[in-house]
Amino acid sequence: MSALVLAEHDNSELKDATLAAVTAAGQLGGDVHILVAGAGCGAVADAAAKIAGVSKVLVADDAAYGAALPENVAPLVAGLMAGYDAFVAPATSRGKNIAPRVAAALDVAQISEILSVEGPDTFTRPIYAGNAIATVKSSDAKKVITVRGTAFAKAATSGGSASVEAVSGAGSAGTSSFVGAELTKSARPELTAAKIIVSGGRALGSSEKFHEYIDPLADKLGAAVGASRAAVDAGYAPNDYQVGQTGKIVAPELYVAVGISGAIQHLAGMKDSKIIVAINKDEEAPIFQVADVGLVGDLFTLVPELTGKL
Amino acid sequence: MKVLVPVKRVVDYNVKVRVKSDQTGVELANIKMSMNPFDEIAVEEAIRLKEKGIATEVVVVSVGVQQCTETLRTALAMGADRGILVLTDVATESLAVAKVLAGIVAEEAPGLVILGKQAIDDDANQTGQMLAGLLGWAQGTFASKVDPQGDTVNVTREIDGGLETVALKLPAIVTTDLRLNEPRYASLPNIMKAKSKPIANKTPADYGVDMTPRLTTLKVTEPAKRQAGIKVKSVDELVAKLKEMGAVA
Numbered sequence: 001m002s003a004l005v006l007a008e009h010d011n012s013e014l015k016d017a018t019l020a021a022v023t024a025a026g027q028l029g030g031d032v033h034i035l036v037a038g039a040g041c042g043a044v045a046d047a048a049a050k051i052a053g054v055s056k057v058l059v060a061d062d063a064a065y066g067a068a069l070p071e072n073v074a075p076l077v078a079g080l081m082a083g084y085d086a087f088v089a090p091a092t093s094r095g096k097n098i099a100p101r102v103a104a105a106l107d108v109a110q111i112s113e114i115l116s117v118e119g120p121d122t123f124t125r126p127i128y129a130g131n132a133i134a135t136v137k138s139s140d141a142k143k144v145i146t147v148r149g150t151a152f153a154k155a156a157t158s159g160g161s162a163s164v165e166a167v168s169g170a171g172s173a174g175t176s177s178f179v180g181a182e183l184t185k186s187a188r189p190e191l192t193a194a195k196i197i198v199s200g201g202r203a204l205g206s207s208e209k210f211h212e213y214i215d216p217l218a219d220k221l222g223a224a225v226g227a228s229r230a231a232v233d234a235g236y237a238p239n240d241y242q243v244g245q246t247g248k249i250v251a252p253e254l255y256v257a258v259g260i261s262g263a264i265q266h267l268a269g270m271k272d273s274k275i276i277v278a279i280n281k282d283e284e285a286p287i288f289q290v291a292d293v294g295l296v297g298d299l300f301t302l303v304p305e306l307t308g309k310l
Numbered sequence: 311m312k313v314l315v316p317v318k319r320v321v322d323y324n325v326k327v328r329v330k331s332d333q334t335g336v337e338l339a340n341i342k343m344s345m346n347p348f349d350e351i352a353v354e355e356a357i358r359l360k361e362k363g364i365a366t367e368v369v370v371v372s373v374g375v376q377q378c379t380e381t382l383r384t385a386l387a388m389g390a391d392r393g394i395l396v397l398t399d400v401a402t403e404s405l406a407v408a409k410v411l412a413g414i415v416a417e418e419a420p421g422l423v424i425l426g427k428q429a430i431d432d433d434a435n436q437t438g439q440m441l442a443g444l445l446g447w448a449q450g451t452f453a454s455k456v457d458p459q460g461d462t463v464n465v466t467r468e469i470d471g472g473l474e475t476v477a478l479k480l481p482a483i484v485t486t487d488l489r490l491n492e493p494r495y496a497s498l499p500n501i502m503k504a505k506s507k508p509i510a511n512k513t514p515a516d517y518g519v520d521m522t523p524r525l526t527t528l529k530v531t532e533p534a535k536r537q538a539g540i541k542v543k544s545v546d547e548l549v550a551k552l553k554e555m556g557a558v559a
């Protein structure tokens with residue numbers, strides 16, 4: 001048994017999401033190799049080689065892989081899979097984009113967002129917004145898996161000394177090209193890696209108020225900022241702030257939900273947080289059913305007071 | 311350009327599902343079923359492309375049980391032109407559905423297939439990407455903007471760090487995210503009109519697809535329950551509590 005893990009990176013830096021995928025891959029019981037597909041991604045390969053538990057790093061350094069276009073990367077992975085029993089990708093927007101395409105090429109089912117490895121072919125995964133957990137057994141010879149980052153410990157970023165090997169694939173499929181990106185700039189911690197998250201909901205009422213009330217509290221706590229779908233839809237916060245079933249899954253030490261009702265879809269993304277604090281003026285709001293500490297009242301007076309007193 | 315939109319019948323998003331006591335699945339008897347919300351967004355986008363004169367015909371397809379006809383009717387009432395029901399009682403896995411869709415694509419030759427990014431029942435987020443892989447087409451997943459221009463389509467995607475735009479050669483696959491559009495409600499006259507729109511009946515065998523699942527569900531259980539906590543009366547109490555819990559310094 002050996003597994004190939006897809007590295008999450010931006011060509012210069014290896015992202016943390018890779019580390020949970022490495023841990024999950026290790027639990028399959030065999031060798032763990034990492035594929036770094038990118039352009040000018042040598043530093044990422046070096047970082048990947050240091051991850052504990054990784055025995056080999058494959059580097060496909062080619063302009064065609066620089067933007068992680070699935071049309072180009074999936075055939076590369078599928079070609080490499082002759083030598084592996086499992087392909088393991090982090091359940092990030094990139095992993096979700098590429099992995100099913102690999103599964104189709106290999107003619108196997110994909111097991112999405114696994115929460116645990118119960119055996120080499122048996123896994124648990126959330127269904128219905130995490131309101132049920134399915135234990136599934138795969139009958140396919142090769143497994144294609146995406147890994148929920150909050151469900152696995154991060155592999156150590158030092159201690160490993162994997163060999164690094166260059167590989168190549170067909171390069172560009174010629175069907176797609178990268179036009180541009182508008183990445184959210186923030187000095188705050190990244191949402192899925194943050195220890196503390198302050199999230200705002202529809203109650204904030206405007207983008208200005210969202211910044212005026214949520215940002216100072218987040219800054220005081222050294223927290224990342226999240227949002228409900230309603231807040232994102234209304235344009236109070238960018239799309240990548242959305243926490244929930246169809247947004248980001250987070251599990252920080254402390255999650256502060258401000259003016260968020262606690263719809264099933266939102267809870268799906270944050271109910272594994274260690275401590276949940278809710279501030280809401282409606283004492284019946286469902287968010288209080290999962291909150292460790294609830295404060296009923298008007299956020300526009302309570303949040304500034306809290307920011308001042310921390 | 312013809313646009314193909316697959317739609318899935320799922321438990322309505324407002325329903326909080328309950329796990330069956332024998333752990334074989336979730337309770338589905340007498341539960342409200344609806345079109346997967348992301349598929350509604352896909353149908354809406356296709357109809358808008360038709361209204362803009364870019365799409366010539368919107369074909370909707372559902373793979374599943376007989377009641378999926380209702381899901382197709384909903385799409386037809388929104389404005390799709392005709393439907394295809396691929397009847398099967400077997401639990402639908404993404405790979406098998408993608409294979410059926412590849413068969414339909416071969417017959418219908420659409421310029422664009424627009425799918426929901428995930429179904430809110432199995433939360434798999436796979437079918438569009440698998441279909442793209444089977445066809446060798448380009449894919450624009452998690453789309454918040456779809457802009458066809460001649461023989462390409464520019465798709466703006468919601469990604470972990472923000473937004474990115476890719477240019478895809480047509481024909482191509484798009485999967486929808488929440489911000490792409492706000493689906494319309496079907497008007498009563500359109501619901502009536504939809505009743506006479508054609509729905510073709512097919513089976514997976516018509517496309518040579520074996521639906522046998524590759525995954526066996528051994529059991530379905532409830533997630534760990536959170537203990538309801540306490541309510542505090544003031545910010546001072548909240549701060550004290552957070553310090554006591556070690557959540558803040």
Ligand SMILES: Cc1cc2nc3c(=O)[nH]c(=O)nc-3n(C[C@H](O)[C@H](O)[C@H](O)COP(=O)(O)OP(=O)(O)OC[C@H]3O[C@@H](n4cnc5c(N)ncnc54)[C@H](O)[C@@H]3O)c2cc1C
Nearest residue numbers: 201202203228229230244245246247259261265266281299
């Ligand atoms: C397919 C699909 C996918 C979805 N995915 C997600 C997802 O990933 N993430 C997500 O979050 N949602 C998701 N949703 C949406 C979800 O169902 C809810 O609509 C959404 O979470 C509600 O956001 P909210 O809590 O900010 O708004 P609301 O439900 O409107 O709640 C606002 C809350 O603020 C409180 N409030 C108002 N004024 C004040 C005040 N002055 N002080 C204090 N409290 C106040 C109110 O009491 C209320 O509880 C999805 C929905 C669908 C259909």
